Amino acid sequence: MCTFSFCSALSRLLTSLQQANELPSTDEELGFLSDLLQSKELHALVNVHNKIITNGASDKFFPMLSTSVNVMYDVLEVIAVRTHISDDCKELFYLLQKPHVQGLLCAHDAVAQKDYYPHLPEIPIEVDEDEETIKIVQLVKSNEPLGATIKTEETSGKIVIARVMHGGAADRSGLIHVGDEVVEVNGINVEGKTPADVLSILQNSEGTITFKLVPANGKSTIRESRVRVRAHFDYAAISDPYIPCKEAGLDFCKGEVLHIVSQDDAYWWQARKEGDRNMRAGLIPSRALQERRIILERTFDKDKENAENDDFDREHIATYEEVAKLYPRPGIYRPIVLIGSPGVGRNELKRRLIDTDPEKYKTPIPYTSRAMKPGEVNAKEYFFVTREQMEEDIEAGKFIEFGEYKGNLYGTSADSVKSIVNSGHVCILNPHYQALKMLRTPQLKPYIIYIKPPPLDVLKQTRTALNAKSTFDVNSSRGFTDEEFSDMIKSAERIEFLYEHLFDEQIINADLALAFGQLLASANRLETEPLWVPASWVQ
Numbered sequence: 001m002c003t004f005s006f007c008s009a010l011s012r013l014l015t016s017l018q019q020a021n022e023l024p025s026t027d028e029e030l031g032f033l034s035d036l037l038q039s040k041e042l043h044a045l046v047n048v049h050n051k052i053i054t055n056g057a058s059d060k061f062f063p064m065l066s067t068s069v070n071v072m073y074d075v076l077e078v079i080a081v082r083t084h085i086s087d088d089c090k091e092l093f094y095l096l097q098k099p100h101v102q103g104l105l106c107a108h109d110a111v112a113q114k115d116y117y118p119h120l121p122e123i124p125i126e127v128d129e130d131e132e133t134i135k136i137v138q139l140v141k142s143n144e145p146l147g148a149t150i151k152t153e154e155t156s157g158k159i160v161i162a163r164v165m166h167g168g169a170a171d172r173s174g175l176i177h178v179g180d181e182v183v184e185v186n187g188i189n190v191e192g193k194t195p196a197d198v199l200s201i202l203q204n205s206e207g208t209i210t211f212k213l214v215p216a217n218g219k220s221t222i223r224e225s226r227v228r229v230r231a232h233f234d235y236a237a238i239s240d241p242y243i244p245c246k247e248a249g250l251d252f253c254k255g256e257v258l259h260i261v262s263q264d265d266a267y268w269w270q271a272r273k274e275g276d277r278n279m280r281a282g283l284i285p286s287r288a289l290q291e292r293r294i295i296l297e298r299t300f301d302k303d304k305e306n307a308e309n310d311d312f313d314r315e316h317i318a319t320y321e322e323v324a325k326l327y328p329r330p331g332i333y334r335p336i337v338l339i340g341s342p343g344v345g346r347n348e349l350k351r352r353l354i355d356t357d358p359e360k361y362k363t364p365i366p367y368t369s370r371a372m373k374p375g376e377v378n379a380k381e382y383f384f385v386t387r388e389q390m391e392e393d394i395e396a397g398k399f400i401e402f403g404e405y406k407g408n409l410y411g412t413s414a415d416s417v418k419s420i421v422n423s424g425h426v427c428i429l430n431p432h433y434q435a436l437k438m439l440r441t442p443q444l445k446p447y448i449i450y451i452k453p454p455p456l457d458v459l460k461q462t463r464t465a466l467n468a469k470s471t472f473d474v475n476s477s478r479g480f481t482d483e484e485f486s487d488m489i490k491s492a493e494r495i496e497f498l499y500e501h502l503f504d505e506q507i508i509n510a511d512l513a514l515a516f517g518q519l520l521a522s523a524n525r526l527e528t529e530p531l532w533v534p535a536s537w538v539q
């Protein structure tokens with residue numbers, strides 16, 4: 001790289017321009033070029049460029065981190081709910097949101113990640129046109145993996161760098177790029193060898209590893225994407241037979257939020273766990289790949305079993321959901337939706353939460369087509385409407401749930417939920433799980449808590465101890481039967497299978513006091529902490 005002589009190269013070019021009388025250009029073009037070469041702006045840019053290159057080469061200026069933008073977002077998140085603490089906090093909160101401060105941090109990261117343009121040619125001044133340029137890269141072997149994968153290029157049979165993992169040793173060196181051809185490793189020619197052979201050379205080397213590489217044409221710089229997703233499946237690289245390199249895999253569990261740093265490869269994305277300080281990204285299956293696997297799995301399962309399970313089909317294939325943080329909005333609270341199998345205890349939990357502060361927590365008043373009984377007041381226990389009116393509104397999709405009991409219609413309207421939210425209260429609902437699709441909208445932004453029954457023996461024991469009343473038989477006040485307990489668990493399995501990807505949280509309702517404590521903590525968290533929601537709710 002001819003970096004140090006860049007300024008002198010500029011002046012030499014300028015002098016030769018002034019002497020060049022025979023160039024086939026007009027005076028106007030020469031004048032323009034000469035003005036450009038003498039302009040203050042270009043000189044300032046060259047200076048900046050030279051500084052970056054010289055300082056970048058020195059260990060003294062090694063960046064402390066290359067993701068200050070992420071740190072800025074983390075800090076924003078922490079102080080967003082604490083601006084009342086002090087004026088300094090408030091000032092920092094506003095400062096960090098200023099475009100020029102964010103621009104500065106972005107520029108810092110671009111420099112730290114060596115993501116700056118233009119790339120000066122790495123070709124030495126004396127180039128033999130017929131000879132391929134070779135670069136020699138030395139890395140010191142440590143416990144950390146190299147952070148790059150290799151493959152055999154189909155057409156040429158050569159070993160090439162398939163991918164460079166974000167933040168890994170190869171990426172940080174800035175010297176190894178996707179498409180570079182590997183010619184030698186530690187003096188051993190790799191021609192005709194398989195990637196596995198090369199891997200074993202690497203594994204058996206100690207100390208410094210020397211690569212002889214033919215640089216790829218059109219080197220690509222890796223820019224980090226800002227996409228965050230919530231995973232809807234568990235992943236363990238060790239048991240994935242198709243991952244190109246198990247060591248490079250990133251394991252995760254259902255529900256975890258991942259920062260997708262690169263989606264360049266159609267099948268293998270690079271990701272980090274959100275909040276993980278480890279800068280090295282790992283490989284995870286892309287959405288397309290995972291969807292394909294799920295479809296295949298389901299076809300296989302269907303073939304194995306019979307048509308009996310048809311109604312258990314889930315039309316939605318849950319792999320990753322793009323998410324973003326939603327900051328609490330004072331005076332507008334997200335509705336809390338309790339989902340679970342009949343009898344699991346949602347009413348009990350809802351009632352207890354409302355009892356803590358009836359002025360704050362409200363539940364929608366249901367509609368009914370049944371006649372008002374003496375002593376009843378409209379809009380107290382129910383909104384009383386005609387059957388025709390209710391049927392019309394159901395048809396128009398105005399009810400989040402409805403049903404018929406003893407010839408009368410009952411239901412909860414979406415407008416009732418909206419009006420509770422708009423009046424600054426916390427709406428708490430325990431609808432049938434089928435209502436979830438209608439409720440989970442960008443307008444309502446519900447927080448969905450799944451109330452899960454404990455294992456059968458604990459379920460029986462806890463309900464018997466508190467003399468729980470069965471909800472399966474409205475006409476008699478008795479405890480749950482063994483069959484009802486089993487049905488509760490079966491129904492829970494079905495709900496989880498169908499809707500687990502929509503749950504924000506799960507509470508196991510074993511010990512009632514503990515379960516309620518967890519619900520109360522979640523309700524408080526909703527008001528104070530930024531939480532992940534589908535990205536489309538935030539835009």
Ligand SMILES: Nc1ncnc2c1ncn2[C@@H]1O[C@H](COP(=O)(O)OP(=O)(O)OP(=O)(O)O)[C@@H](O)[C@H]1O
Nearest residue numbers: 342343344345346347348462466468469471510512
């Ligand atoms: N953790 C628990 N331990 C013991 N009893 C419980 C527990 N949770 C709930 N119960 C009791 O179980 C019974 C049924 O609870 P609840 O009415 O809340 O169920 P539900 O989920 O609302 O049912 P449904 O949807 O059928 O109306 C009640 O008597 C309640 O007090």
